[in-house]
Amino acid sequence: MENLRPILFAGLTPRRPALIAGPCSAETEEQVMAAARALAARGVRIFRAGLWKPRTKPGGFEGVGAAGLPWLARAKRETGLRIATEAATAEHVAAACAAGVDLLWIGARTTANPFAVQEIADALRGHDIPVLVKNPVSPDLELWIGALQRIRNAGIRRLGAIHRGFSTADRSLYRNTPQWSIPIELHRRLPELPLFCDPSHIGGRRELIAPLCQQAMDLGFDGLIVEAHCSPDEAWSDRAQQITPEALDEILRRLVIRRTTATTESLDELRREIDECDDELLELLARRMRISRRIGQYKREHSMPVLQTLRYDELLARRAAEAEKLGMDGAFMRAVLQAIHEESVRQQMEVLGE
Template sequence: MENKLDLLPLELPGYKLERPMLIAGPCSAETEEQVLTTAKQLAAQGVKIFRSGIWKPRTRPGAFEGVGTVGLPWLKKVKEETGMFISIEVATAHHVYEALKFGVDMLWVGARTTANPFAVQEVADALAGVDIPVLVKNPVNPDLELWIGAMERINQAGIKRLGAIHRGFSTYDKTKYRNNPEWQIPIELRRRIPNLPIITDPSHISGKSEMIAEVSQEAMDLNFDGLIIESHMCPEKAWSDASQQVTPDHLKLIMDDLVVRQSAIGEKPRVTLDELRKKIDLLDQQLLETLSSRMKISEAIGKYKYDNNITILQTRRYDEIMNKRRNQADENKLNPEFVVKVFEHIHEESINRQNIVMNKELAKK
């Protein structure tokens, strides 16, 4: 399916966003004092766009789910006293109406909302006739079509100042990240819609304040357009996501150390050899992680075969695999002979792993 969006530059009144665009502020608005103090510290560091969670969708009931509409006057006060633009997450039509009532300058749709087309459509309908920048976070699961579909719904409502937020993807496997970045997905989004600004959320990707600089630099190396980073005046006392927030001073250090190359927001990216190599490195890492997971399953199969007195080599199953992979090679525009060679080596290593498992079980007797 062709992916086309009717887009205008992602700008705010009187302020042209430059790369890297930076949005910063606490995960949640907690008190008026916390919001204003953090905002003033960020403004002193040169941050122009303040973010804070008013409504916080949480995984389990009983967790802090935001102060709600009562916090919107606090953000309005931030705007009046610091001159910063203010931005929040919305998940329902009611959120949109309340945010607009209090002069919020930029909205974003959260990952849980993006995953639900009906919820996105409700937000889109509420935005009809409004001219405001809207960012759309990727859905929690790695589904590029769902992400693009959400942006199409918002765009069809008349929102042309549109951008994407890459916040990583949930995974059952444990990795060093809170949300696995799956960089190939925003890379593919950039390939399909070159003029769509992509903002990376290193706070939610990393889940740890000490990793934010690393993820931020990766985003810049891949030529993405900006960062949305959670910053709290006192992170250790934060009511939500304390481990992934940084102080305004820490944020300044991260931004000062950031190496920024390439183009401004809205320009078609110029692909360099370094960027292409970076993409290969990322894909190679994912290949290695996938192979590691596959070998763990082979070891589990070896244990099952031992427990059930089944021989390791199953010729019929091997033939089925190779025939299927050969056909899949054609479907994916790969050389079938190359793919067969790769899977021959993978199968050989799987047999080795199963042998090791069986020998260990025998040694226990």
């Protein structure tokens, strides 16, 4: 999937990321126009609003549908903004393209369904329109890449991705946990793909939007897609995660955009130190695995099972606590130890099978 990075937005200043902003849902023509005018006055160039909004459970506001397309067209005509909306079916694609929508995005639930993505891809054939693909609900990188490939195979070249976090059963600070490692890996594998962050859906609460925007910029994201409503507390959908145009402007003014053109020569010595640490880690891990094999030999000779659950639980708890005392995250240390344990078990199973 080479050469995927188009110039979606020209003329950006070094201190401002590419930005898509607007209300979660188009509610009324007056609401759309008020938001569009307020955002255009603050330098936003692409206006977003959802038209088709099926909710997790029926009974709530599920969008105005195609009736809102003339409202977006008016906003485009009167403010000069480009307009964007979500498409979840082939019919949405056809209606949006006919109405002059400038950009489409594919939502997380749709991305999770290859059948739905393929239907959208087929509907996009012959259209020259930028398309952004949100990550699937579950943390499945291959599913995300597969959706991007389907859209690209339909002839769409102005293609990008949106990171909106992942659903989890665990209680979390966030509505959708960021799991930054997944979009980072997407960027590593598809470096030419523009990558946007959706802090509204990750955070789920407006007070989290500013720090999430800064984290995205620190990680090298290309842009942001933010839900902004003139009266967020009166919004018909997802009111807690929307901010006012004024609040968005303040967040953007405070954003720190790291210099990407700075020389890295001064980092060479530090990087050499990192390389030395990595070499030492590899040596220690290899030594640990050799000990694991010796343990496996002992267990084979004495007919002992490989797994010792109580010791493993005690090890995880103790090491996580020690890591926190050393300034590291306990969950990170648990993940490292779990990976090491899996390899140790594999080594021991190999010895038992000899």
